[in-house]
Amino acid sequence: MAKVKGAIVIDIERCKGCELCVVACPVNVISMEKKVNTKGYHFAYPENHEACTGCMNCAIVCPDGCITVYRTKVE
Template sequence: MGKIKGAIVVDTVRCKGCSLCVEACPQDVIMLAKKVNVHGYPYVEAVKEDACIGCASCGIVCPDGCIIVYRKKMED
């Protein structure tokens, strides 16, 4: 059985920095950036992209739908 590799894309313009996704991520892939978006909110970004397992917990808890999760099955 192949391993699942995940990747996320964050809509940084819409993100309000609520950090719900940071708490929901079991792999600690997401962190709050030190930068702010055009609305003045700090946004989240993937810092450990290789650790993402594509569980989609971050996308599920995001109240504004700012996170898209991609999954790819890797061959052994």
């Protein structure tokens, strides 16, 4: 059966660390980084990237449009 795999790219300089993507993700891919970006915000990063299904929920709720989503089918 074909399985869907996804990947996300987060624009860490645009991220304001609101954490809305963390709660929107149904498979808990995203976590908050301890480091900060140049604006001083803790930014989001895909900690558990293997679980990503490319559902786009994180990108849709992101108020700053930081997230780009890729998705592909794997056999």
